[in-house]
Amino acid sequence: MGVRPSLYEELRNQGVSRRGFLKFCGYMSSVLTLPVGSAEVIAQALASKPRPSVIWLSVQECTGCSESLLRSFEPTLESLILDSISLDYHHVLQAAAGAAAEAARDRAIEQNWGKYFLIVDGSIPGKDAGARSTTGGKAGLSLVRNAAQGAAVIASVGTCAAFGGIGAAAPNPSGAFGAADALGDLVAAGKVTAPIVNIPGCPPVPEVITGLVTYYLTYGSIPALDDLRRPKIFFGKTVHDNCTRLPFFERQQFARSFDDEGARKGWCLKDLGCKGPLTFNACTTIKWNQGTSFPMYSGHGCLGCAQPSFWDRPGGFYTKPF
Ligand code: SF4
Numbered sequence: 001m002g003v004r005p006s007l008y009e010e011l012r013n014q015g016v017s018r019r020g021f022l023k024f025c026g027y028m029s030s031v032l033t034l035p036v037g038s039a040e041v042i043a044q045a046l047a048s049k050p051r052p053s054v055i056w057l058s059v060q061e062c063t064g065c066s067e068s069l070l071r072s073f074e075p076t077l078e079s080l081i082l083d084s085i086s087l088d089y090h091h092v093l094q095a096a097a098g099a100a101a102e103a104a105r106d107r108a109i110e111q112n113w114g115k116y117f118l119i120v121d122g123s124i125p126g127k128d129a130g131a132r133s134t135t136g137g138k139a140g141l142s143l144v145r146n147a148a149q150g151a152a153v154i155a156s157v158g159t160c161a162a163f164g165g166i167g168a169a170a171p172n173p174s175g176a177f178g179a180a181d182a183l184g185d186l187v188a189a190g191k192v193t194a195p196i197v198n199i200p201g202c203p204p205v206p207e208v209i210t211g212l213v214t215y216y217l218t219y220g221s222i223p224a225l226d227d228l229r230r231p232k233i234f235f236g237k238t239v240h241d242n243c244t245r246l247p248f249f250e251r252q253q254f255a256r257s258f259d260d261e262g263a264r265k266g267w268c269l270k271d272l273g274c275k276g277p278l279t280f281n282a283c284t285t286i287k288w289n290q291g292t293s294f295p296m297y298s299g300h301g302c303l304g305c306a307q308p309s310f311w312d313r314p315g316g317f318y319t320k321p322f
């Protein structure tokens with residue numbers, strides 16, 4: 001296999017200007033809260049290192065995480081990952097289908113063994129040897145377990161891949177779990193040595209996925225994780241900590257309905273069910289739709305989608321968090 005071009009070379013071939021590339025590096029530096037001067041370090045790394053191989057395995061999922069990924073900052077992840085980083089396998093987005101696609105996946109795994117970035121989305125059904133979710137006649141459970149053994153990094157993208165999500169919600173008919181749990185025995189046996197990073201969210205903030213890939217390409221390692229395997233740079237604070245309604249929370253000014261005068265004035269939505277104080281995510285710092293807004297800014301509370309208990313929280317979405 002020939003040497004892959006660098007990510008910058010690929011972007012340039014697609015018409016991304018040097019200025020656009022540097023803008024992306026600067027944005028990533030701020031998203032990753034890196035020190036001054038880090039944009040140049042990122043630019044140098046992305047311009048010099050061969051692009052990595054990415055294998056994306058979707059198991060029991062709704063495609064929302066892939067949709068989110070396509071809505072990230074310019075250059076979009078569509079161009080960054082799909083065209084530049086070399087997405088060797090993604091069964092929703094790739095052009096190939098059927099046996100050719102499955103063969104391409106197996107070839108990419110074999111040729112890049114020990115070096116590829118494995119992304120998993122969707123929960124993994126464990127019941128009946130994983131037979132509830134198959135691709136090309138193979139159980140998602142065995143596809144993930146096999147691919148994980150040759151990965152350099154494993155990223156569980158979305159609350160389903162991280163914690164089981166809706167697939168694992170009671171009564172969990174398929175015996176679903178997240179990727180880390182599906183790989184637990186292989187990790188214990190030393191057969192999976194790659195770090196497993198959780199990027200929860202339903203869907204996850206797309207720039208967090210880009211940020212993780214960029215960090216890995218720049219430093220050859222992953223950022224520090226918390227005890228739920230989430231990168232602390234993105235999940236170190238609750239969405240409440242940077243919410244624009246926080247001053248009203250502190251003054252105990254709570255909206256009583258979604259369209260009352262208080263809600264329109266920006267009062268806190270806790271009594272309408274906002275789970276922001278219990279939810280660790282980057283929604284109020286990075287924001288959504290290319291930095292435009294976030295739910296509480298737009299008038300709706302946080303549903304707590306990035307937490308392990310999202311779907312099974314007693315009382316449902318609109319009960320007070322405390
Ligand atoms: S609206 Fe939610 S996140 Fe914002 S201050 Fe109130 S409780 Fe916190």
Ligand code: SF4
Pocket residue numbers: 201202203239279280281283294295296301302303304305306
């Ligand atoms: S505001 Fe809450 S529910 Fe909305 S995306 Fe962020 S973590 Fe999920």
